[in-house]
Amino acid sequence: MPDLTTSIGNTTFQNPVFVASGTFGYGLENPDLVDVSKFGAIVTKSITRHPREGNPPPRIVETPSGMINSIGLANIGVEKYVREMVPNYEKIGVPIIMNIAGSVEEEYCEILDIVESVSSNIVGYEINISCPNVKEGGIEFGVDPLLTEALTSALRKRTEKLLILKLSPNVTDIRVIANAAVNGGADSVSAINTVYGMSIDSMARKSEIYTTYGGLSGPAIKPIGLACVHKVFNAVDCPIIGIGGITDSADAIEYLLAGASAIQVGTANYRNPAAGLSIVEGMESYCSKHKISHITDLIGKVKTHE
Numbered sequence: 001m002p003d004l005t006t007s008i009g010n011t012t013f014q015n016p017v018f019v020a021s022g023t024f025g026y027g028l029e030n031p032d033l034v035d036v037s038k039f040g041a042i043v044t045k046s047i048t049r050h051p052r053e054g055n056p057p058p059r060i061v062e063t064p065s066g067m068i069n070s071i072g073l074a075n076i077g078v079e080k081y082v083r084e085m086v087p088n089y090e091k092i093g094v095p096i097i098m099n100i101a102g103s104v105e106e107e108y109c110e111i112l113d114i115v116e117s118v119s120s121n122i123v124g125y126e127i128n129i130s131c132p133n134v135k136e137g138g139i140e141f142g143v144d145p146l147l148t149e150a151l152t153s154a155l156r157k158r159t160e161k162l163l164i165l166k167l168s169p170n171v172t173d174i175r176v177i178a179n180a181a182v183n184g185g186a187d188s189v190s191a192i193n194t195v196y197g198m199s200i201d202s203m204a205r206k207s208e209i210y211t212t213y214g215g216l217s218g219p220a221i222k223p224i225g226l227a228c229v230h231k232v233f234n235a236v237d238c239p240i241i242g243i244g245g246i247t248d249s250a251d252a253i254e255y256l257l258a259g260a261s262a263i264q265v266g267t268a269n270y271r272n273p274a275a276g277l278s279i280v281e282g283m284e285s286y287c288s289k290h291k292i293s294h295i296t297d298l299i300g301k302v303k304t305h306e
């Protein structure tokens, strides 16, 4: 049986297949649909300091090989999250990574302090500095290496749990932001969040998303995600969590070869909430077939032509 375990910072996961933020609620919504204990980890929807309604509809539209969302950070806020969700995590038998979003450094810090003040089996935090859909929703950090480093080091002082910075592809050079996160003390970076996109109904001559632009996800963005992961892998010394258009185990293996230590399945969950479980099985078969004893042997092993 191949060994699928992978480590990020001080934490070892039973396999490298996580479900992505925003595509699996708070981790507690699908118990009858999927055996969540078989995932490597669940990453929650982004949580902010106060509850948010999000953007007005329409806020999701299907596009060729993908979808565009502009949810606008709709969530229950950290207090309700700690009261109603966190206590239930003991039962579900899978590591939880809480995704945190804010508009200023103090907001991120306050959220982290509130969660750290209660006992929980949250194993780490994915810090969203890359939401494309709100005016002050972290993307200001995600495009600026100085702000990224300062935010990361403020958060690093507050927790010993995993600290993962979620990066945007909507930047000139993702390596500069990844490097800033690591200099600030991040254990890992996840790449990528969604890519700015737009969809137009030619008959109505109207934008199909209320906010005009949204975040493109799904198979359409896999080549962008792979390039970002590969660039970061070759420039920055930290484990990377690969995200973007992963639908099957071949996609997941491609991300590992590009340099990812783990991957997240996002848009594919909308079609099949158990997509991640098929990916775990497919990875096992790939390793057996190719006589790979440990999945981590694949990390960064893509052959290039240079």
Ligand code: RRO
Binding pocket: 022, 046, 069, 070, 071, 072, 073, 074, 101, 128, 130, 131, 132, 133, 193, 194, 215, 216
């Ligand atoms: O809620 C959203 O609109 C959203 C978020 Br927070 C994010 O990080 N990425 C995305 O595509 N949508």
